[in-house]
Amino acid sequence: MTRQLSTSFSGALRTFAYFMASGTHYALEGVDYLPLYGNEPSAIEMTFAIYVNVIKLDENGNVLNAKYAERRAAEYLKEYCIPGYKAYPAFEEWETTLHAPPSLKDQI
Template sequence: MKLSNDFIKHLRLFVYYYTNGTLQFRVGDILDIDIAYKEVLINDASNMSLIIAIYMNNIEMDANGIVLNHEHAMKRASQQIRQAIDYTYNVEPAFECWELELHN
């Protein structure tokens, strides 16, 4: 089974917003902090892997491969970004085990 074009589009957009440092404009106050997350996390491959896993584990699609909850998936991934750079931030609701699962 191939990935749908809609899913590929949404994944590309998420990675684009993350890598150019504009994710905060898409997810609101989660990343409204005075720390440039991109600069802090640029050399942290394991955290980037977790951020992508959270995004991917939260994505839902219909039977035709149309993404149903892109904004939610981006917000959950953004909560991990915030937690990685702001140790006082509490993720609400807390991540569940299935959200953090890394698939090999």
Template sequence: MHPDLRIAIAQFSLWVANGSVGHPILENVDYSEVLQEPSAMERLYFIFTNCLELDEEGAPTNARHAEERAAQWLRQYCERDHVIDPPLSDEEYNGHMY
């Protein structure tokens, strides 16, 4: 695994855990419940990793975009009336699941 990919995943995990993922998308949104919901946490990571693009050496080229897409889904999970724009594609949402 490329060191930059490890860093991107570690940063994403830190931001999820400390409440700052996707800032400002989730500003003032309490998503602490998702930390207790294994399937929601799994989906959050699926979206993040499905959206990540890697260069020929395996380094991420769009970690911020992948974080934003995951944060948009998380906001919709917490606030059912939130509209993701553009909507998540099937590849982003389901692309690499099992």
């Protein structure tokens, strides 16, 4: 059985991506992170990894904690960009895990 991502998750991810790419996310006001795009892609990769690792969905695919997931991802960028800044609480390993991409046969 194949399933698509829920419209709730799709909308949450789209909104997060817009705020991140436009430099308008409220939790990153004053943080100069836009130059990372194209220059330090691993920082952006980790930001999105944290977002999707933290976000929770109910049994129907409805997002339960979009703003919390955004905040955790923003905390990572603050740590990355602001010397001496520490996220609270500190990141746990499961939040920062970079999961493997699909196998090549699944990408076709």
